[in-house]
Amino acid sequence: MQLPTTFEDLIATSEEQNLYHKLIKQINKDFLLANIDLDFEENILPTSLKYLLHEVVFKLINEKFAEYLNLLYIIDVSEEKIKQLDGSDSLKLSDQVTFLILQREWQKVWYRNAYS
Numbered sequence: 001m002q003l004p005t006t007f008e009d010l011i012a013t014s015e016e017q018n019l020y021h022k023l024i025k026q027i028n029k030d031f032l033l034a035n036i037d038l039d040f041e042e043n044i045l046p047t048s049l050k051y052l053l054h055e056v057v058f059k060l061i062n063e064k065f066a067e068y069l070n071l072l073y074i075i076d077v078s079e080e081k082i083k084q085l086d087g088s089d090s091l092k093l094s095d096q097v098t099f100l101i102l103q104r105e106w107q108k109v110w111y112r113n114a115y116s
Contacts, residue, residue, distance in 0.1 A: 001110060003103055010099075010106055011046040022109045023102075024049070030105065034071040036060070050098065057101070058094035072097075077104050 004010035014020040021042045027049075031038045038056055040049060060068035072082065077100050085096050 001107070003107060007050055007099055007102065010102055014106060014109070017113070019109050019113055022113065023106055026105045026109050027053070030075045031071070034067065034074045036067060036071060050102075053101065054095055054098045057098045058091060061090050061094050061097070075101055075104050077101060
């Protein structure tokens with residue numbers, strides 16, 4: 001499996017394979033497991049999804065760091081990928097982390113669809 005390298009590729013691939021709604025469900029499921037009050041509608045526009053997710057990640061990094069780390073653990077975002085990011089600008093960092101979260105959630109949905 002080749003992971004999408006941009007947000008646009010990720011959304012296009014998920015829509016091509018009719019997995020966008022499952023991606024939203026997976027995001028909602030993992031945020032619920034992390035006790036973060038976030039529930040996206042299944043028909044949310046991709047741009048709105050990215051914006052809202054970015055906003056939540058930004059707030060978690062700046063205000064609730066322990067919850068942020070818990071979320072990354074539950075979603076299973078690669079620690080190595082997180083360590084490679086530049087943390088000097090929290091806005092840029094939160095944007096990059098948002099994409100890593102979406103990428104990992106997409107990976108889960110894709111594997112579940114391909115092997116079930």
